[in-house]
Amino acid sequence: MDVQLSDKSQVRLKGVRDGFWVTLDPSLPADYIQEELTRVFNQLQHLAFNSHVTLDMGGPEGRESIVEMLRAFLKSKFNVASVAVAPASPPPKEVPVNGEHGGDKSHKPDMSSVWMEHHSDALVIAGRVRSGQKITAQKHLVILGDVNPGSELIAGGDILIMGTLGGIALAGQPDNEAAIILAIGFKPIQIQIGGIIATEVPVSQRHTLEFARVDHGDIVVEDYIKTNPFGRLTWPEVR
Amino acid sequence: MDGKVIVITSGKGGVGKTTATACIGAALALENRQVAVVDMDIGLRNLDGGMGLENRIVFNVVDAAKGKCKIKQAAIKDRRIENLYLIPASQSDNKDALTPDIMVRLCKELRKEFDYVLLDCPAGIERGFENSVAPADEAVVVCTPEVSSVRDADRVIALLYARSITPRLIVNRIVPEMVENGDMLSHEDVVDVLSVELLGLVPLDNQVVISTNTGAPLVLQKDSEAGQSFRRIALRMEGQDIPIEIPQAQKSFWKKLGIIIGIGK
Ligand SMILES: Nc1ncnc2c1ncn2[C@@H]1O[C@H](COP(=O)(O)OP(=O)(O)OP(=O)(O)O)[C@@H](O)[C@H]1O
Ligand SMILES: [Mg+2]
Secondary structure (H helix, E strand, C coil): CCCCEEEEEEEEEECCCCCEEEEECCCCCCCHHHHHHHHHHHHHHHHHCCCCCEEECCCCCCCHHHHHHHHHHHHHHHCCCCCEEEECCCCCCCCCCCCCCCCCCCCCCCHHHHHHHCCEEEEECCCCCCCCCCCEECCCEEEEECCCCCCCCEEEECEEEECECCCCECCCCCCCCCCEEEEECEECCCCEEEEEEEECCCCCCCCCCEEEEEEECEEEEHHHHHHHHCCCCCCCCCC | CEEEEEEECCCCCCCCCCHHHHHHHHHHCCCCCCCCECCCHHHHHHHHHHHCCCCHCCCCCHHCCCCCCCHHHHHEEEECCEEEECCCCCCCCCCCCHHHHHHHHHHHHHHHCCCEEEEEEEEEECCHHHHHHHHEEEEEEEEEEHHHHHHHHHHHHHHHHCCCCEEEEEEEECCCHHHHHCCCCCHHHHHHCCCCCEEEEECCCHHHHHHHHHHHHHHHHCCCCHHHHHHHHHHCCCCCCCCCCCCCCCCCHHHHHHCCCCCCC
C-alpha cells in the first residue's frame, strides 16, 4: 500500500504495524492541516476505520491543544480508534499492516491481507424465489436466480439479483439510503431503499443489468453498465 | 395394483381444475386404465349435473375415508366410459370431516384398486388443499395465461416443492389470437416464470361448456381441440413421448373459403 503521498505535501502518511504514522509540521495553520489530513485519509477510505494513528510533529512538547483538536477531528470524521503523539525519536520502520512479515524489505504493506481484517456479511441464495416466499437478510442479499412476482426480499444492505426481479425488494432496511438494488431484468412490483418507497418503477423490457439507488430523496433506476456507479471510487470499499 | 395418486391443483379458482380432472380421468380410462377421480371440492358433481349422476350418490369420500362404506360403494361408475369411477365430495359442510392423515389412509386403499387416483383439489391453499396434497405422489398445476393465475400457481408450486412433490404444468384457456396480438401472456411467458415441466397446452374451447351442460365427455369429441389436448396430456402422463402442440389461431371461415375457391392469394 503506497499511502505515502506526494512529497510536496506537508502532511505525509504511511502505514505502520497497527495503523498509520502521520508526519506533519505543527507550525502550519490548523485548518490547512485539517484539509490535508482530510485529503490523505479520504484516500484510505475504510482502512482508517478503527486504526491507530500516530502524529509525528517532532516531539510532543507544547502541542497539547493542536493534538486535542486533531484527535477529535480524526475520531469524528474518520472513526479512527486512537490518536497518539510520537516521541522525539525517529519513526518506526514501515512494516506491512498485517504485521506478519515484520521487517519486510519491500516497505510495502500486504494489501491483499488487509482485506482479511474486514468482513461484510452477505446471504447468498441460489434458486428461484416464488410467489409467497419471503427472504430476509441481516445485511446484503445475493440471489443467483429469478425473483418471481409475489415474493419479497428484505435486506439491511444491498440486494443483488443475478436474474430478473419481479417481486418486492426492500434494501437498506431500516434506514440505509446508500443501499442499492441490482438485477438483470428489472421488473419489480415495488422497491424500497431505506425509508424511500417507489411503487411505480418503470418496467424494463430489456434484459440488461440495472440498479436502483436513492438520488436526492427519490429512487432512480439506471443502466448499471453505462452508469458504472462504483467505477469512480478511488479505492475499493467495503460495503 | 400400485396406482398413482395425482393431485390437480391451481391456487386460483375457476382456471379449469375440475375440467382437467374429468378430462384426464376419462382419457386415461380410454387407455384401459382403472381410474378414480376424487372430488375434494364439490366441482366434479357439478360437472356431472347433466348426466343424472346426482341421484346415484349414496356414499361420498368422507364415508369411504372413515370406513363407513367400502370403496366400491362410494365409487360411482361412469355410464359412458369404462373403467372410470367418481368418488363424490361430502355434502356436509363440516370442514373438519377430512384430515391429511385420513386422506393418506384412504389413498393407500385406492392405490390397490386403481391405476390412477386423480384428486380434484379445491381452490386456495387452506385445509382442502392440505387434504388433497398430503396423499399425492404427483401434482398437476393448472393455470391460465393471466398474471393472477400465474402468481397463484407459482405459490402452489413452492408449496408442492416444500412437500417434495415435483409439479407439472397445464396452461389452460389459451386464446391463440390474443397471444398473437400480444393481448395475452404466451405459454413461454408462463413457463419462464413458473419454470416447471410442461404437461400440455389447452386452448379456450366452447365445446368445454357445451360438454359440461350435455354431459357428453369432451375427450370423446374428435372436433374438440381442448378434448384432444387433454388426451395428449393423458398419454404424456402415461409416459409416452408426445410433442407439445401449441394452440394455433384458427383461420377465419372466409379466409379458408377464399383459399378453396382460389381468391385472396
Ligand atoms: N379450455 C377451456 N375452454 C373453455 N372453457 C373452459 C376451459 N376450461 C375450463 N373452462 C370453463 O371454465 C369454468 C371453470 O372451470 P372449472 O370448473 O374446471 O375450474 P376449477 O378450477 O375447477 O374451478 P373451481 O376453483 O371453482 O373449482 C367452467 O365453466 C369451465 O367450463
Ligand atoms: Mg373445481
